[in-house]
Amino acid sequence: MINLAIFIAVVMFLGAIWTVLTEDVFKAIVIFGIVSLMSSVMFLLMQAPDVAITEAAIGSGITTALFIFTYKKMEERKDER
Amino acid sequence: MKDEKSLFINIVALLILSFMAFYIYKVSIDTGSGIKITDSITPKMRVADKYLNKNVLNENSTYKFSQTAEDTSANIVTSVVVDYRLFDTTLEVIVLFVTILGFGFVIPKDKRRVKMPSVILYRWAPILMILMLMIGGYMFINGHLSPGGGFPAGAIISTAVLIGVLAGRKTVNHKTLKVVEAVAGISIFAIGIASFFIKGVFFQNFITGDRIGDLFSGGLIPVFYGLIAFKVAAELSNIYFEFYEEC
Amino acid sequence: MTKVFILSSLSLVFVGLYGVLTRKNIVKILIALNIIETGINMLLVAFGYIEGGLTPILQSDLSIANLDKMVDPVPQALVLTSIVIGLGTTAFALALAMRYKNTHNSISIRATDEEGVNV
């Protein structure tokens, strides 16, 4: 268990750093989604299934979707110009 | 964005962060008297103890599974969210309401090109939607028994709407969403006010006497969760409409 | 275990804060904000965690006998709320960002708000 937790923590940390440092916004969004999903696993490990489900559905799912929609819309506008 | 590579800002930010980290470290190793943030404190020493033992009203009461208690929700997180701290949850619904309202208010409304959806998606959409609705419905109905609850349920139901939108199928329109949103929102408060007139206290769970673990238990909890789910679903669907529907 | 949780959530908070402080692209600032938020949420839940704790859901009389071992349900309730708030903030801010892009013709937070000046 603890090894899994450490593994996920490290992955999340690296993912977060990648998200922050990368130039490509789309990449950042996708990796953020992954980090968010990882965090929901962490919630599960913390015996918080309610939070885990909510995080997976809302924090990871819908938020990422929102980011992607926005990104696409902004790109669309760029194309039009 | 050249500015992002500005060395100065990066150094300043790193300094600030390292200082904050140092401070937190210093606080955590502090050896002074009193309760420290690193102390391990169990729920027994917190208000959570009463929630777990379900004896907020009567200090000595104990309970057994499949019998009545003061709050008959089996999922204690749910009983905190929708009963002990119900008022927070209603406010949270309002927060979502306000932000989505603001979202619809400020999003630029320019003409969008509508892409034709693929045939597969168009054919499979109804099945997916029904599946989503079923999962969502299960979640909020069982919110007081198992993990889940109104918020993820709402999110999943809204995904059904999203699929419909993506598939180009007419499901619900803007007006309906608005009505659902308002009716669900008002109902939450209406129940609260009703409890004021029945019991003299706002947001009191006035259906009591259920047994823990039953499907129909927890009094008003499933009702509230249902309303919350529909409200969240309606609000989130609004977002998709803003993105993908022609105005 | 608790230490791992707390450290990992703190690391997320700091990375996110670094992003908010140094990034200029508004979308990336918002992503960084979300990272902080995830971190804080994890922190809160970790505060309620106890070693070898049980999920705070009653399944049978056995779980009622083990109430002492259950993790704290209150932080979880708070985090449920805060996740939804985070979604709200993100949605609102993204809509504003889209309009910002239209009005300022840029997505950098450095763009001036004065009328008629383009970066």
Added chain:
Amino acid sequence: MIELLLVPLITTLVLAFFIRYKRITWTLFLAANGFVLYKLYSIYGIWNLSYKVDTAYKILGAELTLGVSNNPIGWYFAFFSALITLLISLFSIGFNKNSRSNVSVIWMLIIFSNLGIFFAQDWVTFFMMWELMGWTSFFAITNGKDKALDGAKYYLALSLFGAALMLIAISVLAQYTGTFQIFASAYGLLQIINSSTKLGIGILLLFLTTFLIKSAIFPFYMWPQKVYSEGPEDYITFMSSVMIKYGIYPMAIFIVPVVGSADLPMILNTGNVLQYTIGYLGAISAILGTILAIFQTDMKKLFAYSSVANMGYILLGFSSMTIVGFEGSLFHVVNHMILKAAIFLTLAAVVFRTGESEMHKLGGLVYRMPLTFMTFLLGIIAAAGIPPLNGFGSKWMIIQALMSKRMVVFAIAMIFASTGAFMYLFRALASIFLGQLPDRYKDVKEVPPTMAIPMFIMMVIMLLTGVVPGVVMKPLTSALKAVGYNVEVASWTTLEGSLKNSVIDLKIVFYMFVAGVIISALMYFFGNKSEKVPQNDNYTAGEYPEEWGVDADRFNYSYAFYQPFKEMFEPLLESVSIDGFFASIGRNFEFLSSTIQGLFKRGEGAVLLFSIGVLLLILGGLII
């Protein structure tokens, strides 16, 4: 007692309602001033009158009580202020017939604060009235004109700054003495000086700075010329004669007793450190005011600097800390009130008729405005301190006091300034009223009777106080006696100096002067008559300077009247540039303002600053 304050206040409200009807407002204004004068006359000698307001407002653990009370020195100031104000308000009726804006409302409010200052019983009341006077005079000076804004802003900033210092001083004083009462706190301050000299002197200097600002003493001598040159003339008359004394009054009742009896290090066994500080400030203002007055081309600015010099004399009198010097100073207060009012009324009359205040563009008005000329003449004779008029007695007393204390430097400064006064006064006389009348003022008429009468009364008063100083000295000495000073009530016509055998009888001086006037009149009538040529020929020698692109007025003899002196003093004046210092403060603030606006214009650093703020809080928490 309270009706003395209530009447001006109620009048203010009434005036505000009738602000559009000039005739009504100014008549009411006059009536209210008349009432104030009458009321003041009737309360003379009744020193136990007082009125108190108990508020529930708690400060320093006790409930605050505000009060006014009749006190002799305050009465002395208030009475003569009211007298002069009445005359000015009579003058204003005619003066304001054609003006667009109406300053009477604000002016009445100033009169209210004026009375409040003179009769305040405690520092809080005093401070409240003081602040009221500060901002009201801002509005009175600008009076809706943008060109007056700069001067008024300067005045306002100084005034608010002074008030801030006074607030600090009052609070510290109250903390240590536990009282806000003016007289009680004076004793308290003496004890503070004895126990902890630094603190006591600090408090004293804070008070002193406030009063110096209001009375335009040396480091703050710049505001009168900025303000007087732009404000409405009738109000400026009031300001230069009455308002500038607001700083003198608290000095007389508070600073002088404290400094005089404080146990401080002495210099040359003649006076203590503070005494010398005050003296030097007075001397510098007297000299600097005189020198600067000599070089002005604008007549209002000229007399503004003259006021600075006169305030310097008063301070010199205080610095001697002898009873004669004190009396002389207080006597000079009234003398200066009267003569400055007379002079500024004539200037107002000139501006009223010609619309011009640059001296070199005027000239020869003696032929058109003889009464104005006579008033002005008597005014400047008084200002120069020539015997039969009123400026002489007080200056004489001050010099006597300084000599008796062996403060020779100050006496020399005083004499230097008095001599310099001749130069600028003569310049004003020669440029405005003598010389030749420019063609454009051929049709100028004498002022209407409503304006002439007050000027005439002024002349009479000047002569009266000059010949019979008792009309001022008697109330003054009885007031001082009532306060507790060891003085004898003065006689009608004689003045007592502090040196041996130094009593003079002004009656005799007057007879000698009358004889002199008669002789010179005879010489004028029987002497040769002068010849008249067009004025420009005098200084352009028949050329047309406009053709060279130069303004002909610049060649008028009164443009660079004292050029040699100016060249002499130029280096000194350049080194003493207080104005530049204050201006640089203003500039720095504006620069800072732009910087801050730049910070707030861009929102990008918000989170960064936020974290820096958190950092500061953390630092505060760490350093325990």
Added chain:
Amino acid sequence: MNSIVFLVVIPLIAAFLSLFLEKLNKLAMYIVTLFNLIFSITVLMSGNIPFNVAIGGWRAPFGINFVVTDITIYFLLLVNIAALISITVVNNIKEYQFYSFYFVLLAATNGMVLTGDMFNFYLFTELSTFAIAGLVAYKRDRLSTGAALKFLILSSTASLFSLASIGLIYKTLGTLNFADIALKLSKLNQASYNLILILFLSSMLVELKIFPFNLWVVKSYEGSITSVNMFTHGMLGTAGIYGAIRILLIVFPNMYSTNISKVLIILSVFTVLIGEVGALKEKNLVKILAFSSMAQMGVFMFGIALGSFESIKGALYIVVSNYLAKLVMFLVTKQYSNAVESKNYIDMKGLGRKYPILAISFTIAALSLMGMPFFAGFWGKFSIVVSALALGKLSTIGIAILLIASVVEGVYYLRISHTFFAEKDVNSVNISRVYSLIPFVLAAIILAIGIYPNFIEQILWNVIDEIKNAPDKYINIILSLK
């Protein structure tokens, strides 16, 4: 008095209904605001104060509770009166979102004042933040979009800090109730206490406009319409002040034994300096008011951070004076800027001669803010000065800087007043005289307080008494209910 919850619930229901009301929204706005006002007056008159309401029937530390004490009820009145005054300038607004935001803001500010629970307070704060951000973005042009976005980013960062602090409080003390926290706080380790306080304070200071947490202020004021400015000032600002008083003075009273109060003194002095000096060269009247409100908050915070009861009383006077004065100023600004279609005060030259009541009200408000005697602000300034001079070197230096800054304030405010009264012909301008009424009444109140402070002094001493006996009395009210 369980019905006190209606103060929050009715506006929230109205917020939902406003989606459909369309043209009736304005009417609904008046009805709901009046309801809130009348309800709070009834509560004040009922004589039941203090009382405690447990929502959902769960007793205090376990459920969420609303507490009504003297401080609460007065701030409730202030918030609701400000709301009523502010909506009088709302006109020609068709978007239903505006009304929804307003209702939510009304509920949130009322809730912030009423609540007795930490997390609930956080939620109300968030709610008000979003409502204000939406209202600021109302014009949806370049300026307001940028302002709203930047405000949102800053305030959500701040709210995350406060969330962390709430988490820490729950971890260490095991409770979220104000009274319970106050009761147990003395058991806390000093270092942990500091950490919690810093985290919470830094999010609090954003709302209180203290430098360097206040970069949103000027932009938001500049970018939004006048009624929104009045909401921000009168409702959000007042509720924020209440939060500061409640949380700093009653929940965290130990703050004064740490150095954090000294840092607060320094920060508030800087705020005043920056606010006053920043406004000096400004020409846009709304921005001047923004800078000035920042400075006034600095003075308030200075009074609070000094920590003596007299200085707190002074700070409360400043609150009252600033509250009234800014409302007057915004009303006048609204009328004048509408008349000349510009927010630059130089364009408003001469309007004071045609519409003297508005200009005189503005002048009275300005003088009160400057702390001139005979106006409400003086008593506050006086109290703060007197108590600051008794409290050591740092506060002495601070008060000296504050007073010098007030000189700058005097210069720029009276310059504006002068411009109003300057000579210029203004014939084309037309303002209905009706709009003079409210500014005039408010200005008269400022004057009345300045001349006769007794009645407000009484109220303030009640408030101070409550603070003095805090937290014991407060805890008793809440935790005695079983």
